[in-house]
Amino acid sequence: MAVHSPTAPAAGPRAAPAAVRRHHWAGPGMVLPFLLLYLLFMIGPVAYNLVVSLFNTSLVHSGLGPFVGLRNYGEALTSADFWHTLWHTVWFTVLTTVPLVALSLALALMAERVRRWRWLFRTVFFAPYVLPVSAVALVFTYVYADRIGLLQHLLSLVGVTSPGWLSDPRWVLPSVAAATVWWTLGFTFVLYLAALQDIPADVLEAAAIDGAGPVRRLRHVVVPMLGRTTALVTVLQVIASLKVFDQVYLIAGSGGGPAGAARSSVEYVYDSGFTDMRVGYAATVSFLLFLVMLAVSAVWFAVSRRTDQGV
Amino acid sequence: MPRRRRSAFWERAGATPAGVVRHPPGRTLMPRPAETSRPGRRSVLRAAAALALGGAGAAGLTGCGTAVGQGLFGAADPAGTLTYWNLFGGGDGTRMQQMENAFRAAHRAVRLRPVTLAWGNPYYTKLTLATLGRRPPDVAVTHLSRLPTLAASSLLTPLRSADLERHGLTAARFDPRAYQQAHYQGSLYAMPLDTHPFVLYYNTAVCRKAGLLDAAGKLKPLQGSTEFTAALAAGAKACGGAGAVMSITNDPSMCWRWWWTCYRQLGGGDLLAGDGRTVVLDEDRAERAAAYLARLTGRRLMPGELDQNGAVSLFTSGKAAFMLDGEWDVTTVQSTKAAFGMVRVPRLFDDAPYAVWADSHALILPRSPQRDAARLDLALTFVTSLLDDSYVWAQGGHIPAWLPTRDSRRYRDLRPQADYADAVAGAAYDPPAWYSGAGSDLETVAGGAVGLLLGGRLTPAGFVRSLRAGLRELASRPSPL
Structure with missing residues (x-):
């Protein structure tokens, strides 16, 4: 895509080298402030984290503490808690990403077709997203509460005996995931809505003229043309879900609900670092989590590059 | 006349007014007169800073300003304020509030600010982090079973008998077992409030x-x-x-x-x-x-x-x-x-x-960089007031560690609470x-x-x-x- 346009003839033969020299530094110069901040606030802390993970650093003592090499890594990789929390995190990611993509696409398609009051639907679907997590958690603890909760009450009206949404180890994570979907749906919904509006009307018209019905137009025109948005939404959701902490901590309670059935990886980091005061070990776990996320992002990168080339 | 050169992007923001001597290249970031016609970056910054200072100053005069100052800049609590952290909900929470109100009624000049946090690990996590962050409460509650960890982390102020005696908080007035448990490596770190078996x-x-x-x-x-x-x-x-x-x-x-x-x-x-x-x-x-x-x-x-x-x-x-x-x-x-x-x-x-x-609730003074003699006395006054109110606390079931209350006729007649008071002797x-x-x-x-x-x-x-x-x-x- 990038083509070098020969500007030299217009600028004159003598001015050209000086201008080029100046331009040579303009790019890096403009990037420099960002680079410095990036080094200071991203690369630096990650490197520091890596260093700390090799020490038995304590929260309550200054300094790094005794060097333990890879012992922290050995402990994390053989710890049942580490694998449990990682599995909870992955399961939570599946439970949120799939419904979020499917539901927000469906809602965006419907909202797009509405002729009047479209703004109302947009507002209504987007509204939960602006709520702070503490408000969402407060509302959903009432919805899910045992015996006095809204959900159990509503289900009992139709004769369904519901489990303890937050007290049953099998249900606590799906319950938090459902609250998360309700809360963050608006964001993916807006992304899909924007992408839908970018689909040129003439493509759809051409497909219609060629005899494609609404279902075929949806399957073979609309959904493929939303491919990039879907890929973006998916990776954003996967990364956000792998980092989940707030709503699990607030809705399921500290310690991750009954038998720790909803404890996420980040909460494990928090518990190790701040509750158990083992900062070195917490740094190890968070570095391992960082590697997992890096791997997920790399996979997404590879897949999206292949699809780009395919299209 | 110097050859025109393309100005760098930072130079364009406030173009040099006519007649002012150009700064040599490379020193363009030196201060220079702000432009009058259009607000330059500097004047905006200056105005914003003035606004912020003025706002902070104005807010400083009002009550909320102290909260803003403490929240944003970590200023110390004003003298006469006492922060107290505990983990009591339910019936205990109600009784503790009753005891706090009794203190307020007796010490009208003191602004008591109690904070109740979620029981268990979250409470100790917050207490630890607040103390490490040099913003601890003046007085806090702990379980004596947690005391060794807190003391070994140097999060607590050791209590000196001279200070305690001024307030009548002598060893002879505490349950011996709980009092013993309030020590770590020979130093006293807590004043037991109860034993709860x-x-x-x-x-x-x-x-x-x-x-x-x-x-x-x-x-x-x-x-x-x-x-x-x-x-x-x-x-x-x-x-x-x-x-x-x-x-x-x-x-x-x-x-x-x-x-x-x-x-x-x-x-x-x-x-x-x-x-x-x-x-x-x-x-x-x-x-x-x-x-x-x-x-x-x-x-x-x-x-x-x-x-x-x-x-x-x-x-x-x-x-x-x-x-x-x-x-x-x-x-x-x-x-x-x-x-x-x-x-x-x-x-x-x-x-x-x-x-x-059994375990015990006890009152501790988290390590604080800004605890002077007056603040220490205020904290101990509050502790004494809570201990003197132990009868209220005992109604919630806890066996008072404060012997003046436990040996009182009123407590010994309290049923069914006094019927298991002999459990303290076996507190494990x-x-x-x-x-x-x-x-x-x-x-x-x-x-x-x-x-x-x-x-x-x-x-x-x-x-x-x-x-x-x-x-x-x-x-x-x-x-x-």
Whole structure:
């Protein structure tokens, strides 16, 4: 895509080298402030984290503490808690990403077709997203509460005996995931809505003229043309879900609900670092989590590059 | 005239006014007169800074300004303010508020700011971080079982007897066992407020029917495991329900208390040594204690799966003769209007001096960079006021550690609370380790295994194996202290 346009003839033969020299530094110069901040606030802390993970650093003592090499890594990789929390995190990611993509696409398609009051639907679907997590958690603890909760009450009206949404180890994570979907749906919904509006009307018209019905137009025109948005939404959701902490901590309670059935990886980091005061070990776990996320992002990168080339 | 050159982007923002000497290249970031026609970057920044300063200054004059100053800039609390952190909800929370209000009424010049945080690990996490962040409360509550960890982390101010004596807080006025527990490596770090043991509740109606009461309507003393088992069987028969109930499901701390009581009565000793670095589990006694607990649930004298609400409702509705629980549920049980009494957990085994699980709430002064003599005195005045109000606290079930209250006629007449006050002599605190104490990993791991034992999912031998493995895993973690 990038083509070098020969500007030299217009600028004159003598001015050209000086201008080029100046331009040579303009790019890096403009990037420099960002680079410095990036080094200071991203690369630096990650490197520091890596260093700390090799020490038995304590929260309550200054300094790094005794060097333990890879012992922290050995402990994390053989710890049942580490694998449990990682599995909870992955399961939570599946439970949120799939419904979020499917539901927000469906809602965006419907909202797009509405002729009047479209703004109302947009507002209504987007509204939960602006709520702070503490408000969402407060509302959903009432919805899910045992015996006095809204959900159990509503289900009992139709004769369904519901489990303890937050007290049953099998249900606590799906319950938090459902609250998360309700809360963050608006964001993916807006992304899909924007992408839908970018689909040129003439493509759809051409497909219609060629005899494609609404279902075929949806399957073979609309959904493929939303491919990039879907890929973006998916990776954003996967990364956000792998980092989940707030709503699990607030809705399921500290310690991750009954038998720790909803404890996420980040909460494990928090518990190790701040509750158990083992900062070195917490740094190890968070570095391992960082590697997992890096791997997920790399996979997404590879897949999206292949699809780009395919299209 | 110099050759025109393209100005850099930072130069364009405030173009040089005519007539002003151009700065040499490379020094363009030096201050220069702000442009008059268009607000330059600098003038905007300056205005914003002035606005912020003015705002802060103005806010400083009002009440909310101090909050803003403390929140944003970490300013010290104004003199005469006292922050106090605790972890009391429910009936305890209400009584603590009553005690705080009594202090307020007596000290109108002091602004008391109490904060109640979620019980257990979250509370200790916040207390630790606030203290490390040099913004600790003036006074805080702790469990004495957590004291060694806090003290070893240098998060507490050691208390000097000279300061304490000024306020009448002398050793002779505290329960000796709790007072001893408030020390770490020979220094006093806390002022105990109470001792709260695991106790036995009995349903008066059911026990009368079962012939377990004496003429005065009190439970006849039970001695030894055989007698206790027989009493449970008689109770179960009388009510057609359970002999005793207890909170087991999702309640590892409660399970731990029950097993720990029996283990200590059998002379099982310390469990952990070297501040938690070694496991000294007495496997034979651990298994004997487990076998007794499993026998009670196995014979259906106690349900093996029940939660806290279930235990209270079965007990208060007369479907169980006894309930094993912390004394702090006395308010809950009283509110049901059921007739009941309370005694200390009987002596089930006489291999060792009487023992029962207990812990204490105590008042501590977290380490603070800004505690001068006046602030220390204010903090101790508040502590004294709470201790003098121990009778209010005792109504919630806790046995006062403040002897002037415990020896008072008023407390000795308090029923059923005074009936188990003799439990303090056998108070067995959790073994010291950085992972032990109220609501800690130790209680979760060990209590979790007890829960499986009571639910019939582990045999006593299997329980000991599981307990040993869990304790060794905890002990193998490098200590952060």
